[in-house]
Amino acid sequence: MSQNSRLVIKSGNVFDSIEGKLKENLTIVTKHNEIVWVGDEGSFEQEENDKVIDATGKTVFPGMIECHVHLSGTGTPLYEREYLRTKRDMWSYIALDNAQKHLASGFTCVRDAGCYKGVISSLKRIINEGVLAGPRLVGSETGIWQWGDSESIGPQALIDFEREVSVVKAGVDNIKYAVRDQKRLGADFIKTATTGGVLHGMESKVSMVLWTDEELVAIREEAHRLGMHVGCHAHGDDGIQAAVRAGIDTIEHGSFISEESAKMMVEKGTYLIPTRLAIACLASSNIHKQMPPEVQKKIMECYNGEKERHTMAFEKGVKIAIGTDAATPGNFHGCTGLEVKLMVDDYGMTPVQAMQAATIEGARAIWLDDKIGSIEKGKFADIVISDKNPLENIDVVTDPKNFSHVIKDGKVMVERGRITYFSPTKQIQLD
Ligand SMILES: [Zn+2]
Incomplete structure (x- = not known):
């Protein structure tokens, strides 16, 4: 396909993610990386070099x-x-392979919530150059973590890793510095945590609140000032409330969300990214039995009743976006369709609502709704063409073989779950 030719997707039934409706027989025209026209088949004018997908x-x-x-x-x-x-440099190749797994499964934008320094921002530049197939990446670099989040027991390599990805600074000025440092490393958003984690050691309590209100407000203020949103890992309800009070944009996990927190989130417009698949995998008997005893206990504490708590939050009107926390035990990359299905099976969303969560709501949650999340003129041409209709049966999104084409930036990158985009003649031009 030459530089100036257009890619035309002809006469499909197009999901309008904003209105939550399927619109029949629409044609979409993309040029370069953008959607330039959407309209009725009858008013479409074909040009000579158009590449047409029926x-x-x-x-x-x-x-x-x-x-x-x-x-x-x-x-x-x-x-x-x-x-x-794993040798350190292997993480970058593992990240590329995993990014491509997400693209291959119909996810054209992926937000990374914590990695080694430089891995995501570097991979993003290579993908954006069109050298390799990959999703649009939104990265947090290492995130900003506080003392008390993890105890220092484990293999030395793991402790070293956790030290490297931590920015352990107390007080407002240090936090402002840490946020700027993340920006300089190449972060697109700031990731932090108000509570401990399920997989961390015994001293990492999911009920503990790690930052003061003043510190959390400083993270949010400085991040927003620099054009970044903030995502906050929070399991315990006190940690959720502290993050919401401080005006943080997304709550990740939200395991112990209470009615009061849900009400606060609705008022503030805070998103919940429930990562249901992560805890469901951890609680599955095969994975659960392989975890250390204190982790097993925390898994079941979070898992028991979480479905009901998250369903309550959804019913109260908390906005939900899709995220799996892929890389947690048993939770492999490229399976995010399962999380979309769990929205229907576990939280009672309709397939339309689940597909909105997977598209426009995700875009809104991560501040990209002016660019992605819907099929509209002026947005990036990130489009999936599916033989079957997920609005009739949400299982469709769990099998990428249903997708004849996954298009990103106006280029067909995946067909039937396999990467088909290669650019052997592309020169890297880093400008
Ligand atoms: Zn995570």
Whole structure:
């Protein structure tokens, strides 16, 4: 396809993610990386060099958005051993492979919520150059973590890793510095945590609140000033409330969300990224039995009743976006369609609502709704063409073989779950 030719997706049934409706027989024209025209088949004027994909009878929807992964991790239950056996430079190649798995499964935008310094921002530049197929990346670099988040027990390589990805600074000025440092490293958003984590050691309490209100407000203020949103890992309800009070944009996990927190989130417009698949994988008997005893206990504390708490939050009107936390044990990259399905199976969303969560709501959650999340003139041409209609049966999004084409930046990159975009003659031009 030459530089100036257009890619035309003809006569498909197009999902309008903003209105939540399927619109029949629309034609979409893309040029370079943008959608330049959407309209009725009758008023479409074909040009000589157009490359046309006939989408008659197919469902066409916006490229889906995965809002929480860790691209340098694989999802093996033996994650501690993984740290011991992986050379540092291997993380970048692992991240590329995982990014491509997401693209291959119809997710054209992926937000990484914590990685080694430089991995995501570097990979993003290579993908944006068109050298390699990959999703649009939104990265947090390492994130900003506070003392008390993890105890220092484990393989030395894991402790070193956790030290490297931590910016352990107390007080407002240090926090402002840490936010600027993340920006300078190449972060697109700031990731932090108000509570401990499920997989961390015994002293990492999911009920503990790690930052003061003043510090959290400083993170949000400085991030917003620099054009970045803030995502906050929070399991316990006190941690959720502290983040919401401080005006943080997305709550990641939200395991113990209460009615009061849900009300606060609705008032503030805070998004919940429930990462249901992560806890469901951890609680599955095969994975659960491989975890250390204190982690097993925390898994079940979070898992029990979470479905009901998240359903309550959804019913109260909390906005939800899709994220799997892929790389946690048993939770492999490229399976985000399962999270979309869980929105229907576990939280009672309609397939339309689940597809909105996977598209426009994800875009809004990560401040990219002027560019992606819907099929509209002027937005990036990130589009999936599916033989079957996920609005009739949400299982469709769990099998990428249903997708005849995954288009990103106006280029067909994936067909039937396989990467088909290669650019052997492309020169890297880093400007
Ligand atoms: Zn995570």
